[in-house]
Amino acid sequence: MSVSSRTQSFKVPFWAQIIAGLVLGVLLGWLARSQDVSWLVTTLEKVGSIFIGLLKLAVAPLVFFAILVSITNLRKVNNAARLATRTLLWFMITSLIAVAIGLVIGLVTNPGAGTGLTPKDGSVPDHTGSWLDFLTGIVPTDVITPFTELNVLQIVFMAAVAGIAALQLGDKAKPILTLSESVLELLQKALWWVIRLAPLGTVGLIGNAIATYGWDLIGKYATFTADIYVGCAIVLFVVYPALLAGVAKANPLQFFKGAWPAIQLAFVSRSSVGTMPLTQKVTERLGVPKEYASFAVPFGATTKMDGCAAIYPAIAAIFVAQIFDIQLGVGDYLLIAFVSVVGSAATAGLTGATVMLTLTLSTLGLPMEGVGLLLAIDPILDMMRTATNVAGQALIPVIVSAREGLLDREAYDKAHSSPIDEPEPVRDREPEQVPAAA
Numbered sequence: 001m002s003v004s005s006r007t008q009s010f011k012v013p014f015w016a017q018i019i020a021g022l023v024l025g026v027l028l029g030w031l032a033r034s035q036d037v038s039w040l041v042t043t044l045e046k047v048g049s050i051f052i053g054l055l056k057l058a059v060a061p062l063v064f065f066a067i068l069v070s071i072t073n074l075r076k077v078n079n080a081a082r083l084a085t086r087t088l089l090w091f092m093i094t095s096l097i098a099v100a101i102g103l104v105i106g107l108v109t110n111p112g113a114g115t116g117l118t119p120k121d122g123s124v125p126d127h128t129g130s131w132l133d134f135l136t137g138i139v140p141t142d143v144i145t146p147f148t149e150l151n152v153l154q155i156v157f158m159a160a161v162a163g164i165a166a167l168q169l170g171d172k173a174k175p176i177l178t179l180s181e182s183v184l185e186l187l188q189k190a191l192w193w194v195i196r197l198a199p200l201g202t203v204g205l206i207g208n209a210i211a212t213y214g215w216d217l218i219g220k221y222a223t224f225t226a227d228i229y230v231g232c233a234i235v236l237f238v239v240y241p242a243l244l245a246g247v248a249k250a251n252p253l254q255f256f257k258g259a260w261p262a263i264q265l266a267f268v269s270r271s272s273v274g275t276m277p278l279t280q281k282v283t284e285r286l287g288v289p290k291e292y293a294s295f296a297v298p299f300g301a302t303t304k305m306d307g308c309a310a311i312y313p314a315i316a317a318i319f320v321a322q323i324f325d326i327q328l329g330v331g332d333y334l335l336i337a338f339v340s341v342v343g344s345a346a347t348a349g350l351t352g353a354t355v356m357l358t359l360t361l362s363t364l365g366l367p368m369e370g371v372g373l374l375l376a377i378d379p380i381l382d383m384m385r386t387a388t389n390v391a392g393q394a395l396i397p398v399i400v401s402a403r404e405g406l407l408d409r410e411a412y413d414k415a416h417s418s419p420i421d422e423p424e425p426v427r428d429r430e431p432e433q434v435p436a437a438a
Helices: 002-008 015-036 038-057 059-077 080-109 129-135 152-196 198-220 222-246 251-267 272-285 291-304 307-322 330-342 354-364 369-374 378-403 408-411
Strands: none
Touching: 015 198, 015 251, 015 408, 038 059, 038 152, 038 198, 038 251, 059 152, 059 272, 059 291, 080 152, 080 222, 080 251, 080 291, 080 307, 080 330, 080 378, 152 272, 152 291, 198 251, 198 378, 222 251, 222 307, 222 378, 251 272, 251 378, 251 408, 272 291, 272 378, 291 378, 307 330, 307 354, 307 369, 307 378, 330 354, 354 369, 369 378
């Protein structure tokens, strides 16, 4: 056996590296807090922030070129409009299910009761969301600001316009499309290097969360934290498997085997967009045609948020209402469901769901100070929320492909949980025409 073969044999699996990072992060965070080691706290914070900063660095151009290329790739897919419509429809259906689960959990557990928190503990956030801001904020005033200020919704709008225009131009747009594909490959290659740093980023992010907030904060928000994790777990391990088995006629265990690398990275990175290249690769590994996956996954990474935009705002709204002693009625719960389905794009696939929460609270007329009550606990909640988001972003393409007769059942049945190697360059593979939907 050669040296390289022996090295490969003893290579630590990526999932094991992530778990090791989690354990080490908790231990270092506990040590830093219990022994008041300031330099360790600073080090953990810097390691975590650098990892998130590297992910965010590629977000703006990645979203733009991924959306542009994904729209133009639809020209290779028969019944593209039908697939796009079905994708959006299933996004909405699963969001409604998720928000309903969040509301039921919130009403049953009363997360705001017995916390000891009062309205004085809250503070108005620096940035809030409203429907006017949401609607008017879709269209940018210039082409530079959305990239410098990382306004993902406006970037998606510009990319969609550019993609549709390229489709209309036909052959004249080929040079632009070739350049866009090359830039997208470059960004994915660079982001893949960042993804390999996830175990180190895990140490910093988890360690800093423990060192900064400690277990006391989690105890004060125990019911609320448990509600979010339980709600996400129900969607992940009950709703999604039921849809796979009942609608897609597919083995749920195979889905989680194939999608696991993306789900675990999402848990650590807390960024749907940062996880997007890996999400697309696992979706393709599950048998979804590449041309369709390259549209559905980037679309989902910016709009499909069952954790951040459905479960979280539903439970958070009930939590805030109870802290401020405000009674919510049936109409308010219907408004929460409406905001979750229509306004989920406001979360933009980035770390945190504050914009979505402020949009929900402003729609219900609840005090914005409620956001301040939840900011401290947000990093701990965001891990589970983002993992749920990404699982849903891989799930819907599988369901739609299965329903339309496009899913490669053999590939799906062979899906495994091993990490995915670096993606192949797009232009090194011959494009395959996706067959017409049944």
